[in-house]
């Protein structure tokens with residue numbers, strides 16, 4: 001155990017060091033080749049030694065395609081992992097080929113700090129102690145309680161979370177009617193959304209819901225034969241577990257991360273409550289441009305109840321959204337009537353924006 005754990009750490013160190021060295025290499029190509037400091041050479045030898053150690057030696061040359069070998073040499077690890085050595089050390093302190101520590105909150109802590117992707121580990125993920133009931137096909141069936149490991153939460157069952165706060169996304173009786181009706185101009189119910197898309201001569205088959213909680217938007221869309229994947233963080237509640245229990249796809253990706261979807265792949269991106277004025281404007285701009293990357297021409301961006309201060313909407317967010325050059329299919333603004341909304345002079349914006357079908361290359 002000691003040796004392989006040591007090896008894990010060494011490998012980790014090596015990966016981190018690769019980042020430093022490539023950074024050094026980048027900067028050194030700009031200057032005129034100053035001598036490479038000894039400690040970097042030392043690190044480089046460590047990396048080589050580690051890789052040699054991991055590679056089976058004296059074997060006949062592999063028949064695998066050389067580019068495949070090239071791409072599989074290094075497992076990716078984010079450079080921000082380096083900024084959180086204590087968390088990372090705790091995370092990598094496990095016994096290989098044994099059950100993994102129950103540390104999903106720790107993994108999320110690291111991910112939220114930009115350490116994404118996390119290094120891989122070789123341990124066995126835990127399963128719930130008793131066999132679970134048959135999994136429901138209906139994404140609005142009550143969440144089966146024995147399906148997920150919830151020991152590390154304050155509530156130990158989905159039904160406990162549902163009782164704690166029925167608005168949190170775990171009470172299926174509440175979720176069943178979400179996104180279907182319009183109580184005010186800010187609401188864009190799904191039937192109307194699909195109708196608007198149709199009259200804009202666009203079809204919605206594939207979507208991405210950013211910060212989608214327990215996945216209800218994807219669930220409603222599934223009933224309409226539209227595939228939506230949901231990025232969601234747990235932040236103290238089992239959102240990923242719930243999305244998966246509903247037979248939907250949870251993507252455990254934080255807001256600051258590049259969306260794990262290929263360019264021009266989706267017809268719709270929805271930004272719900274999670275995308276709001278608390279995100280630094282620069283980060284928001286990168287988020288919106290990444291949304292633009294994954295949307296196909298003619299696809300839709302739905303800002304669903306985006307909230308900001310009234311003044312900032314005109315000064316900051318309207319210009320920011322304007323940079324995308326999308327067509328406004330719907331644009332509704334209204335006061336955010338809750339206590340904090342009134343106190344901070346906040347408003348809600350719900351906007352359906354269509355990406356241009358064809359974007360001229362000169363622009």
Ligand SMILES: *[C@@H]1O[C@H](CO)[C@@H](O)[C@H](O)[C@H]1NC(C)=O
Nearest residue numbers: 194220221222223224225226
């Ligand atoms: C979804 O697909 C199924 C199977 O093809 C079909 O029976 C059903 O009518 C479709 N539902 C909608 C809302 O289009």
